[in-house]
Amino acid sequence: MKTRGKIGGGGGLIGGCSSLGSLGLPAVFLLCIFFFFLGFFGSSLFSQQVETESSLHPKPRILSEKGYDPLPQGDSGDDFFTTIPFQILSWKPRALYFPDFATPKQCESIIKMAKVKLAPSTLALRKGETAENTKGIRTSSGMFISSSEDKTGILDLIEKKLEKATMIPRSHGESFNVLRYEIGQRYNSHYDAFNPTEYGPQKSQRIASFLLYLSDVEEGGETMFPFENGENADTNYDFRKCIGLKVKPRKGDGLLFYSLYPNGTIDPTSLHGSCAVVKGQKWVATKWLRNEEEYD
Known part of the structure; x- marks a missing residue:
């Protein structure tokens, strides 16, 4: 029970593998490897999709956010930002x-x-x-x-x-x-x-x-x-x-x-x-x- 508890704390997939002992050690080992790579590639694809969508639809920059302090203007310029959407x-x-x-x-x-x-x-x-x-x-x-x-x-x-x-x-x-x-x-x-x-x-x-x-x-x-x-x-x-x-x-x-x-x-x-x-x-x-x- 102590061993199973430690394995379960390391990850759901490994914990699940420990319950397959009745299949024999070679079969359990191969199944564990299969589920490990399935989870790894699945998470990679999901992360790549989120990154692609973020790059295609970037969050608009808001002029009122910190870091957009107006520059010193010339004699005929403005000392503030102007937003005219187009x-x-x-x-x-x-x-x-x-x-x-x-x-x-x-x-x-x-x-x-x-x-x-x-x-x-x-x-x-x-x-x-x-x-x-x-x-x-x-x-x-x-x-x-x-x-x-x-x-x-x-x-x-x-x-x-x-x-x-x-x-x-x-x-x-x-x-x-x-x-x-x-x-x-x-x-x-x-x-x-x-x-x-x-x-x-x-x-x-x-x-x-x-x-x-x-x-x-x-x-x-x-x-x-x-x-x-x-x-x-x-x-x-x-x-x-x-x-x-x-x-x-x-x-x-x-x-x-x-x-x-x-x-x-x-x-x-x-x-x-x-x-x-x-x-x-x-x-x-x-x-x-x-x-x-x-x-x-």
């Missing part, structure tokens, strides 16, 4: 999604400001184009408003947050273009950057675009990138189609995408458009960011 939707084009970039109340206030000044949206025309022969490409209504014109201060707050998210100075941003899309209205695929061979010499160029969705849309109204990752670019693409990477408008969320490569050339995969609204209304505030300070 998701990378695509690298071709470079497109990022920002959930809850603005509050519902802020979105409703921007819509209220815009409603009284809406007019049919216009296009920047290429050489040889006219308002008549481009009719139907862009069918929304819109208006322009700068943060300095907004007495509520909401657009000023949005610009400051956007400046931190993009690291592009707010002085390089155009006025907000607030747009409303009703049922059936859309914007066919286009580029926000202006190709000089089509539009003539440019004083500055649009680097990126930020879309702040001001409303939910029951059906349709997605922002789409038909050439995402090089898809559809080698075909006779119909610019009226709603295909490719699609981003569904959600009230308060933002979408940032870059029209230029870092070397300053236009990214062909940044072609984008607005799918037709099927049910409901789409409200969006667009901010175009340039490589030079904003000009009128």
